[in-house]
Amino acid sequence: MDRAPTIKDVAERAGVHAATASRALNPATRGMVNTRTANRVLEAARTLGYAPNSAARSLRTRTSSVAGVIIPDLRNPVFPPIVRGIEDELREAGYMALVGNTDGDPERERELVTAMRGRQTDGFILATSRRGDSVRTEGGVPVPTVLVNRRTDAGDIPSVTADNAAGVHVLVRHLAGLGHTRIGHVAGPRELSTGWERYRAFLDATTSLGLNPGGEPVEFAEAFTEAAGHAAAARLFAAHPDLTAVLAGNDLLALGCYSALADLGRSVPSDVSVTGFNDMPFVDRQRPALTTVRIPHYDIGREAARLLLERIGSPAAPAKRVVLPVELVSRDSTGPVAS
Known part of the structure; x- marks a missing residue:
């Protein structure tokens, strides 16, 4: 073919009407076409090297x-x-x-x-x-x-989210399995679903296991940042110096916990165990390498x-x-x- 293929060429090769080919090639309307037919149209377009004119389609479809x-x-x-x-x-x-x-x-x-x-x-x-x-x-x-x-x-x-509740529950069970009964939480911002869901899951998990008798040691961070984690952890340990573990709302907050504990002359994990959430790319290279939940x-x-x-x-x-x-x-x- 000496010229650029057209939508009509694609339709003829796929054995469908040009309007059907057009709907199959547009992601916004592909659902209107039978899956087998749509795949046949897409294969025809690939074989012919068809490239849709996005500017023309935008004018025609207002997309x-x-x-x-x-x-x-x-x-x-x-x-x-x-x-x-x-x-x-x-x-x-x-x-x-x-x-x-x-x-x-x-x-x-x-x-x-x-x-x-x-x-x-x-x-x-x-x-x-x-x-x-x-x-x-x-x-x-x-x-x-x-x-x-x-x-x-x-x-x-x-x-689309990760299973925040399941992640927190598995972290709490992990800490409980190591013998921790006083576990604090440096929570993410309460106005964000990730912070709130992980906080609620922390309460559910510790309550179900009979941990933290006498109250829930929790401090909310202002943001999901290391600096905010440091500030929240400092408040948490000032109010609850008996904690032996802390579950942070994400990995950056956990790193803030590291530095807050260092300020107090306490080491991780011999004095206090720390967990994060997310498994960011660098946390396996921290010292100590961070226990976390991979999403x-x-x-x-x-x-x-x-x-x-x-x-x-x-x-x-x-x-x-x-x-x-x-x-x-x-x-x-x-x-x-x-x-």
């Missing part, structure tokens, strides 16, 4: 094949693999990601959403939402949105992108909550209670 991805802090090691998973899944569907960073500022988030909508972004994947947020709309029409590593109390926005960051990103593509194709469908499994990674920061 851009661009998804906005808004992250609170790209310096946080949790988010790069999540964003990579999002980008890989979107690229395979003919979409691209437009990534913005808010530095945890709600006003900056609103500015980014407005700016991206002005560029005809088809939908959003947000890692910034707070527990009280609800369905986002523009002109009264819901904007296709998926939450990643976050979810709302109302559950009215599709979300599938990349898979969380891919699943969030899949949900968004579904949402763009079916905006009125019920909101899905996807929860991915986690696993304990036991390292050197936890040990038996000192005699």
Whole structure:
């Protein structure tokens, strides 16, 4: 073929009408086509080397094949693999990601959403939402949105998270198995679902095992950062000097616990055992290497992108909550209670 293949060429090779081929090639409408037919169209497009004219399709369908991805802090090691998973899944569907960073500022988030909508972004994947947020709309029409590593109390926005409760329970059982009965918690921000869910799971787990008699030693950090973890841990140990273990709401908070304990002249784990959550790339190289819970960051990103593509194709469908499994990674920061 001396010319560039057209949608009509793809349709003829797949044995379908051109309109069917067009729907199969557009991720936003692919769900309207039988799976076997859609796969036949996609294979025909690959064989012919067909490349859709995204600018023309944008004018025709009022879609851009661009998804906005808004992250609170790209310096946080949790988010790069999540964003990579999002980008890989979107690229395979003919979409691209437009990534913005808010530095945890709600006003900056609103500015980014407005700016991206002005560029005809088809939908959003947000890692910034707070527990009280609800369905986002523009002109009264819901904007296709998926939450990643976050979810709302109302559950009215599709979300993909790790199994926070299961992760906390396995950490508490691990510490209890080492003989710890006084376990503190440096919790993440209570307005974020990750912080709140892990805090609630900590209460459930310690209560069910009969730990922490006489009250729950908990301090909330202002952010999921090492500095905030240090400040919260200092308050925690000032109020509860008898603690023999501390479960931090994420790995950065756990590193803050390390430094707070060092300030007190106490060592990890001989004086106090410390656990994190997330298994960030560097925590196995800390001294001592951090016991934590591994979450599938990349898979969380891919699943969030899949949900968004579904949402763009079916905006009125019920909101899905996807929860991915986690696993304990036991390292050197936890040990038996000192005699």
